[in-house]
Amino acid sequence: MKTTVTTIEHRxxxxxxxxxxxRSAPVxxxxxxxxxxxVLLGESxxxxxxxxxxxxxxxxWRETSTSHRARVMFAFRDLVQRHAPELARVVAxxxxxxxxxxxxxxxxxxxxxxxxxxxxxxxxxxxSDQISADVDSFSLRQPLGVCAGITPFNFPVMVxxxxxxxxxxxxxxxxxxxxxxxxxxxNLIADLYxxxxxxxxxxxxVHGDKTAVDAILDHRxxxxxxxxxxxxxxxxxxxxxxxxxxxVQALGGAKNHAxxxxxxxxxxxxxxxxxAAYGSAGQRCMAIxxxxxxxxxxxxxxxxxxxxxxxxxxxxxxxxxxxMGPVVTAEARDRILRYIEGGERAGATLVxxxxxxxxxxxxxxxxxxxxxxxxxxxxxxxxxDEMFGPVLVVLRVDSLEAAIDMINRNPYGNGxxxxxxxGSIARAFGHHVQAGMIGINVPIPVPMSMYSFGGWKSxxxxxxxxxxxxxxxxxxxxxxxxxxxxxxxxxxxxxxRTMNFPTAS
Numbered sequence: 421m422k423t424t425v426t427t428i429e430h431r432x433x434x435x436x437x438x439x440x441x442x443r444s445a446p447v448x449x450x451x452x453x454x455x456x457x458x459v460l461l462g463e464s465x466x467x468x469x470x471x472x473x474x475x476x477x478x479x480x481w482r483e484t485s486t487s488h489r490a491r492v493m494f495a496f497r498d499l500v501q502r503h504a505p506e507l508a509r510v511v512a513x514x515x516x517x518x519x520x521x522x523x524x525x526x527x528x529x530x531x532x533x534x535x536x537x538x539x540x541x542x543x544x545x546x547x548s549d550q551i552s553a554d555v556d557s558f559s560l561r562q563p564l565g566v567c568a569g570i571t572p573f574n575f576p577v578m579v580x581x582x583x584x585x586x587x588x589x590x591x592x593x594x595x596x597x598x599x600x601x602x603x604x605x606x607n608l609i610a611d612l613y614x615x616x617x618x619x620x621x622x623x624x625x626v627h628g629d630k631t632a633v634d635a636i637l638d639h640r641x642x643x644x645x646x647x648x649x650x651x652x653x654x655x656x657x658x659x660x661x662x663x664x665x666x667x668v669q670a671l672g673g674a675k676n677h678a679x680x681x682x683x684x685x686x687x688x689x690x691x692x693x694x695x696a697a698y699g700s701a702g703q704r705c706m707a708i709x710x711x712x713x714x715x716x717x718x719x720x721x722x723x724x725x726x727x728x729x730x731x732x733x734x735x736x737x738x739x740x741x742x743x744m745g746p747v748v749t750a751e752a753r754d755r756i757l758r759y760i761e762g763g764e765r766a767g768a769t770l771v772x773x774x775x776x777x778x779x780x781x782x783x784x785x786x787x788x789x790x791x792x793x794x795x796x797x798x799x800x801x802x803x804x805d806e807m808f809g810p811v812l813v814v815l816r817v818d819s820l821e822a823a824i825d826m827i828n829r830n831p832y833g834n835g836x837x838x839x840x841x842x843g844s845i846a847r848a849f850g851h852h853v854q855a856g857m858i859g860i861n862v863p864i865p866v867p868m869s870m871y872s873f874g875g876w877k878s879x880x881x882x883x884x885x886x887x888x889x890x891x892x893x894x895x896x897x898x899x900x901x902x903x904x905x906x907x908x909x910x911x912x913x914x915x916x917r918t919m920n921f922p923t924a925s
Contacts (some may be wrong), residue, residue, distance in 0.1 A: 492588075
């Protein structure tokens with residue numbers, strides 16, 4: 421039966437809005453290899469319309485009480501929870517990940533919304549009484565204006581929720597440019613915001629490609645831009661948006677390492693690595709793609725890893741029997757296949773060949789099986805590059821010091837993990853590794869909502885991480901007020917004038 425192709429439009433001012441151009445892009449079902457929708461690609465005029473709508477809405481939204489903003493967030497959170505099964509199916513159909521994995525993404529996104537529900541406490545300032553003679557001082561945080569988010573395909577619900585709930589709760593308005601590969605979830609989120617009582621224009625969605633991105637980066641009425649994606653694009657976004665005078669947080673790529681010490685529970689480590697490397701077909705910015713086996717750990721680790729990888733079932737994300745779905749596009753699949761071929765030519769040992777894992781019978785989807793390499797060196801492309809696919813490479817070193825040095829020499833610094841039974845080894849690892857997020861016997865150490873997510877080195881451009889208190893700081897200006905209310909005595913007798921720089925007295 422032929423798939424009905426629908427058209428995905430923008431959401432501006434709380435309503436569907438057609439693009440001013442006729443350009444569109446296919447939205448694939450990665451499990452079938454079929455086009456299931458066409459998404460309209462916005463031009464600069466569409467961005468202009470969304471920003472102007474958001475700018476007008478900001479005038480009223482910034483004056484809305486923090487209590488009311490929190491109530492909207494509470495209502496939005498309940499609606500997201502109620503519609504989580506529907507959202508998960510939408511993500512699975514357009515991204516390809518397992519419905520259960522998509523559900524987990526939605527739960528983690530809801531945690532950010534729950535954090536934003538506490539905005540009345542999170543955004544409150546400080547007060548100092550009698551900081552000088554008859555002088556009080558207090559601080560406050562105020563919204564920036566129109567903020568924008570440019571988000572990737574791999575987490576179409578969670579990553580935008582790192583941004584827009586915090587920005588909106590702080591009193592800003594928001595324009596989201598999601599990935600054109602899986603755009604439908606963002607439209608559903610916009611509908612849920614409207615149902616939650618968010619005024620029209622506070623949250624807007626503009627679909628598009630580089631044309632829409634550049635329009636956002638250059639727009640004079642956008643105060644701040646949040647971005648998550650590859651390192652080359654993160655550099656571009658940061659440079660262009662800061663040149664336009666915007667506040668920018670741009671999260672880039674990753675090459676996340678997991679160190680396995682000889683004293684670790686090797687069986688536990690192997691199972692955890694399997695999930696961390698191949699969940700979502702490796703299309704996670706926090707996926708473990710490099711396992712560093714220290715000393716005697718290597719042999720026993722491979723003995724456990726190989727059967728664990730071979731047990732994985734590859735199939736459509738909407739089927740309960742599947743452990744791992746397809747990658748997002750045919751281009752992504754072909755790129756990963758080239759890396760596997762290159763790893764073989766470079767001399768790495770191919771322990772599990774994902775190319776031999778056939779797609780489900782009759783499927784034309786973008787499937788590739790989990791792949792495991794051993795004897796990998798730091799000079800190989802399969803180690804150096806972010807493949808963003810179901811490929812795990814094992815490197816061997818003699819000591820913890822050598823493992824830490826390897827991680828610190830890598831240009832990325834998103835996350836790193838260690839498996840060990842030693843508290844002193846774990847502490848040394850956490851202290852010396854140059855990465856923004858560290859896991860101790862936790863392979864994917866994504867922080868909870870009250871902490872901030874972000875990396876070091878080429879994994880982050882800008883001063884702020886996302887969500888947590890860093891999110892509050894990013895989406896607000898700080899202001900300090902120093903006040904004196906002269907008494908009747910002062911008013912009648914006149915205050916002493918001084919030409920010196922003011923000091924406390």
